[in-house]
Amino acid sequence: MFAPFKLKSIAIPNRIVMPPMCMYSAGDDGFVTDWHLVHYGARAVGKVGLIILEATAVEKRGRLSGGDLGIWDDVQIAGLSRLVEFCRAQGSAVGIQIAHGGRKSWGDDLVAPSALAFPGYPVPHALGTSEIRDVVESWRQAARRARLAGFDLLEIHGAHGYLIHEFLSPLSNQRTDEYGGSLENRMRFLLEVVEAVQSEWPGDRPLCVRLSAVDYLEGGLTITDTVEIAKALKAKGVDLLDISSGGILSARIETGPGYQVPFAEAVKKGAGIPTIAVGLITSPELVQEILANGRADFVALGRELLRNPYWVLEAKKEQELWPEQYHRALPTD
Ligand SMILES: Cc1cc2nc3c(=O)[nH]c(=O)nc-3n(C[C@H](O)[C@H](O)[C@H](O)COP(=O)(O)O)c2cc1C
Numbered sequence: 001m002f003a004p005f006k007l008k009s010i011a012i013p014n015r016i017v018m019p020p021m022c023m024y025s026a027g028d029d030g031f032v033t034d035w036h037l038v039h040y041g042a043r044a045v046g047k048v049g050l051i052i053l054e055a056t057a058v059e060k061r062g063r064l065s066g067g068d069l070g071i072w073d074d075v076q077i078a079g080l081s082r083l084v085e086f087c088r089a090q091g092s093a094v095g096i097q098i099a100h101g102g103r104k105s106w107g108d109d110l111v112a113p114s115a116l117a118f119p120g121y122p123v124p125h126a127l128g129t130s131e132i133r134d135v136v137e138s139w140r141q142a143a144r145r146a147r148l149a150g151f152d153l154l155e156i157h158g159a160h161g162y163l164i165h166e167f168l169s170p171l172s173n174q175r176t177d178e179y180g181g182s183l184e185n186r187m188r189f190l191l192e193v194v195e196a197v198q199s200e201w202p203g204d205r206p207l208c209v210r211l212s213a214v215d216y217l218e219g220g221l222t223i224t225d226t227v228e229i230a231k232a233l234k235a236k237g238v239d240l241l242d243i244s245s246g247g248i249l250s251a252r253i254e255t256g257p258g259y260q261v262p263f264a265e266a267v268k269k270g271a272g273i274p275t276i277a278v279g280l281i282t283s284p285e286l287v288q289e290i291l292a293n294g295r296a297d298f299v300a301l302g303r304e305l306l307r308n309p310y311w312v313l314e315a316k317k318e319q320e321l322w323p324e325q326y327h328r329a330l331p332t333d
Contacts, residue, residue, distance in 0.1 A: 001291060005298070008206045010152045011093070013092070014049035014312065016048050016050075016298075016300075017052065017278075017298045017300040018040075018050070018300065019301075019302045020052045020053060020155065020157070021302055022055055022064060022067075023067070024065050024066075025067055026067050026068060026069045027067070030056075030068060031069075031076060031079050032069065032079030037082070037083055040083055040086075040094075041083075043087075043092070043305055044089075044090035044091070044094075045323055046309040046310040047090070047091060047092070047313060047322075048309075048312055050153065050298065051092050052096065053083070054068070054097065055068060055097050055099035056069040056070060056071045056096055056099060057098075057101075058071060058100050058138045058141075059135070059138045060072050061110075062101050062163065064105065065106050066106050066107075071096070071142045071146060077145050077149050080096070080145075081149040084149055085150070093152040094152050095151055095152060096149075098146065098156060098157065098197075099162060101163065102163030102165075103172070104121060108122060111127050112127070112172065113126065113166050113174075114126050114172065114173055114174045114180075116172055118161065119249070132179065136196045139197055143199075144200040146201070147205075153206045153208055156193060158210055159244045159245075160212055160244065160246070161246075161248040164190050167179060167186055168187060168190060168229065169215055169248045171219060171249060173186050190209070191232060191233075191236060194207070194236050195236070206239040207238050208242055208276075209233055209242070210241075210243075210244060211267075212245050213244070214245050214246070214263065220249075226263070227266060227267055230267045233271075233273070234271050234273045240274050240275070241267055241274070242276040242278065242300070243277065243278070244260060244279070245263060245279075257280045257281060257286055258279065259279050260277065261277045261295055264276065264278075265295040275297060276297070276299070277296035278302065284315045287299045
């Protein structure tokens with residue numbers, strides 16, 4: 001858990017990751033606020049190895065909520081940059097998840113591969129080919145801004161029923177052009193986004209993609225599909241996969257501690273690419289088991305790090321890890 005991991009030029013000091021978690025605390029303009037600085041800053045003070053900022057919208061119409069962070073305009077760079085600087089100064093590596101909600105976006109301007117509504121949402125507009133090109137361009141511009149803001153890692157949100165996942169899953173993609181039908185066609189949009197991002201994201205900084213490994217539904221994505229997607233992403237030069245599940249139609253299915261670890265393991269072994277495991281993981285023992293058995297390379301603790309920003313400090317009560325300001329709180333026995 002405390003072994004560093006080097007990804008490209010970025011040294012990640014330990015294997016604990018804070019996964020992206022929406023804070024619904026930016027205003028309508030998507031700017032970083034004091035909330036974000038204190039919230040992410042606390043996890044950096046708590047020595048989390050890699051902090052990945054919440055889903056940050058590449059287009060205003062692609063926000064998941066009215067309070068999402070945004071990266072659709074150059075004026076948003078300065079606030080993000082301040083956050084990166086503070087967290088990095090505490091020793092954490094800092095990433096950002098860039099996202100487009102597709103048919104599960106906030107508001108009325110919904111776009112998707114096909115005009116199929118997510119339950120409770122309006123029917124989305126099916127993107128035409130030139131509109132797809134414009135959306136891909138938004139991802140490219142977001143990657144440029146993430147580079148300028150100084151992030152160590154970029155994560156493309158390809159999971160949880162949002163735009164990229166909507167292209168990947170046959171349950172939401174019924175296109176008959178080159179973006180629909182076969183798995184090769186359904187992953188075309190994702191691969192175009194990856195290429196566009198890579199044209200702006202520095203080659204020496206890691207690129208990560210979050211995927212929903214399975215849809216848990218008849219006719220949906222399976223782990224076999226996801227291993228194929230992972231192989232294609234690896235061939236494109238993606239460095240890390242963050243393996244989640246569900247979201248295309250039903251709520252995610254949380255069956256118990258580490259329930260998504262087998263998916264991260266299957267992807268790591270099947271495609272030979274480093275992975276992050278996530279989902280109901282709270283104990284140092286389970287983290288150790290996952291890492292020691294080579295089932296994943298990183299472990300993300302979501303809600304556990306919301307409950308306890310100092311989880312890492314508590315797992316290792318040693319002076320060299322703890323921030324100097326807190327040394328007087330170290331147990332003396
Ligand atoms: C408040 C909250 C917000 C979340 N927002 C995001 C998000 O922005 N992007 C994302 O990919 N996952 C998001 N998730 C999912 C988490 O990243 C994580 O995968 C999930 O909580 C399971 O991990 P856990 O059991 O350790 O909490 C969110 C989860 C929570 C609890």
